[in-house]
Amino acid sequence: MISNLEGAKAHLKEHGWARIPSVLNKADAAHALARLWKAKEASEACGEQTFQPILDPDPSNVRVFYLPELDELFRNMLTHPAGIDLTKSVLGEKFLVSNFSANIARPGSKSMALHSDQSIVLPEPWLNVWAVNVIWCLTRMTKENGATLYIPGSNKWMRWEDVPHNAPDLLVPFEADAGDIVVIDGRLWHTSGSNVTEDEDRAILFAYCSAPYMRQLVNWSAKLPKELQETLSPELKEMLGLSHIGYHVYGDLRYMDDKYPKRLEARTPGTKDQPAELESFPQDYKPSTHISEFPANTPIKEILSIIDRDGGLILNNLVSLEELKAIEDELAPYTQPSKPEDSGFFKGLVPQETLLIGGLVGKSPTLSTICEHPVLTHLHQSILTDHGVRKVEGYDLPYHIDPLLSCSLSFRVGYGAARQRLHRDDGTHLVEHGKKPYRLDREAQLGVLIAGCETTQANGATMFVVGSHRWDDEREPKLDEITFAGRSSPCSPFFSSLTVSHLLIAGPTQKCNPAPHSSSWPHVGMAQGITASLASHEFSMVYSL
Numbered sequence: 001m002i003s004n005l006e007g008a009k010a011h012l013k014e015h016g017w018a019r020i021p022s023v024l025n026k027a028d029a030a031h032a033l034a035r036l037w038k039a040k041e042a043s044e045a046c047g048e049q050t051f052q053p054i055l056d057p058d059p060s061n062v063r064v065f066y067l068p069e070l071d072e073l074f075r076n077m078l079t080h081p082a083g084i085d086l087t088k089s090v091l092g093e094k095f096l097v098s099n100f101s102a103n104i105a106r107p108g109s110k111s112m113a114l115h116s117d118q119s120i121v122l123p124e125p126w127l128n129v130w131a132v133n134v135i136w137c138l139t140r141m142t143k144e145n146g147a148t149l150y151i152p153g154s155n156k157w158m159r160w161e162d163v164p165h166n167a168p169d170l171l172v173p174f175e176a177d178a179g180d181i182v183v184i185d186g187r188l189w190h191t192s193g194s195n196v197t198e199d200e201d202r203a204i205l206f207a208y209c210s211a212p213y214m215r216q217l218v219n220w221s222a223k224l225p226k227e228l229q230e231t232l233s234p235e236l237k238e239m240l241g242l243s244h245i246g247y248h249v250y251g252d253l254r255y256m257d258d259k260y261p262k263r264l265e266a267r268t269p270g271t272k273d274q275p276a277e278l279e280s281f282p283q284d285y286k287p288s289t290h291i292s293e294f295p296a297n298t299p300i301k302e303i304l305s306i307i308d309r310d311g312g313l314i315l316n317n318l319v320s321l322e323e324l325k326a327i328e329d330e331l332a333p334y335t336q337p338s339k340p341e342d343s344g345f346f347k348g349l350v351p352q353e354t355l356l357i358g359g360l361v362g363k364s365p366t367l368s369t370i371c372e373h374p375v376l377t378h379l380h381q382s383i384l385t386d387h388g389v390r391k392v393e394g395y396d397l398p399y400h401i402d403p404l405l406s407c408s409l410s411f412r413v414g415y416g417a418a419r420q421r422l423h424r425d426d427g428t429h430l431v432e433h434g435k436k437p438y439r440l441d442r443e444a445q446l447g448v449l450i451a452g453c454e455t456t457q458a459n460g461a462t463m464f465v466v467g468s469h470r471w472d473d474e475r476e477p478k479l480d481e482i483t484f485a486g487r488s489s490p491c492s493p494f495f496s497s498l499t500v501s502h503l504l505i506a507g508p509t510q511k512c513n514p515a516p517h518s519s520s521w522p523h524v525g526m527a528q529g530i531t532a533s534l535a536s537h538e539f540s541m542v543y544s545l
Helices: 005-015 026-045 072-078 081-091 234-239 300-310 321-334 365-370 374-384 425-429
Strands: 017-020 061-064 096-105 131-137 181-185 202-210 293-295 312-316 354-358 386-392 395-401 404-413 445-451 463-465 482-484 493-497 517-522 537-544
Touching: 005 017, 005 081, 005 181, 017 081, 026 061, 026 072, 026 096, 026 202, 072 096, 072 202, 072 234, 081 131, 081 181, 081 202, 293 300, 300 312, 300 374, 321 365, 374 445, 425 445
Parallel strands: 293 312, 517 537
Antiparallel strands: 017 181, 061 096, 096 202, 131 181, 131 202, 312 493, 354 404, 386 395, 404 517, 404 537, 445 493, 445 517, 445 537, 463 482
8 A cells, every 4th residue: 555645745845755655465465576587587588688897896786777678567667657756746746757777685695886877877057856766665674785875964975075984874774574666866876785695685666767858768760669569558658758858848839930030030021922021131131140161071170169159150061962862752651741640759849831851861862971971970979979987985987878879850940930039949848058068079960951942031040040059048149140041052060069159040932842851869878869950952861978
């Protein structure tokens, strides 16, 4: 019987942990333990290692990963109301299952490193709860048999320097019975205990969940067989990040017409053959800044210096006309306009006159090859790769995190499409600006937009605010600071730090129906990125940590 759930939620928020007794009865816990041992055998039969030296000092610690793949019982545990309610109480309605694994501490097993779950996947400071671990006890958990040890109050620590030298002396055990769950927030510092018993195992499961803008530890879409994915409930698919939209948007995303009705959007009605008159942006409008253009063979060091200075630049003729034609041919089967009711997540974010095609790297082999272009590879690795050394109980722990291709989209902006909202793409990760001096190598995302046709102010080129990647969150652009990422050549990609303010404006007046093709990679710990900085006809890629 679950008791006092509301009290547990309050304790979790204040102290960083909570225990709920008897979520499973003793028979169900014993049954789950038996299934876990079978899952261990199945995992080893598939070639997975159940001893991980990077985590544990000896083979007496047994690790079983990817539990949702191994048994329906474990998939059902992920959607148990007790775990869901406690997780949502700190992470909000939307969260992702980052990993679901087991640890069996057998007699003689030793402790792993002292850590907090957020400290090993996210850069400091840890200002909020961005991860939660739901611990399922399949056996009793005691100090003697290797109970998880934690430091009371450590959920308030924000930096590595907050960890005191005598941290091991502050550890106390979580003691629980078989069938209980213990929920800890991602900032609580803890470690596994040593099992000093002669014949008693300690078996627990870890359902590690994170905020939807954090990079998952496991890529479930790659790990789980497709036939298994098709059997999952919509709720579990969303929790595992298997829905076709892998991110959630925050902030004020009203269309420009609604947010700035007088400042940017004053215009008179147009006709099909005559574009609406933009009173704030007359045809002879001259911005006070411009986007720098360089040849595709410009040295990488110089390209990086311009992105650091301006937030973006245009590289001319990086992609050939033949490659663009190939991309168009490969995407032809996907260019039928969708019904308004099919727009799903993008309804209200992308105008209905705009045709959006997602998952380009799976639909266009040519674009997939372009994503590995040496220039793109050098740029995203230079900006987004994170590496260094963490101190863990006096031990130097090196780490290296490579960027990911977060999304690849094509936008074809139709005639009459409203301007998109002025925004920064890293808002999807709740990134704050201005709290620290700007560093390009701490960017969360890098956007690449390839023009599919000539793009201009009149036909919907991306609006871009040069240098705004260095602004704090209070600074807003003045009218003459807004420029256009117009490209006379459809083969010239536009590279942008996604901290920069930009938007998508009114649709094309020509018949080119521009289609931006875009891609992007996320920064450390961040997985989902959004590519919204697109022009008339472009392909967009976003790289992120």
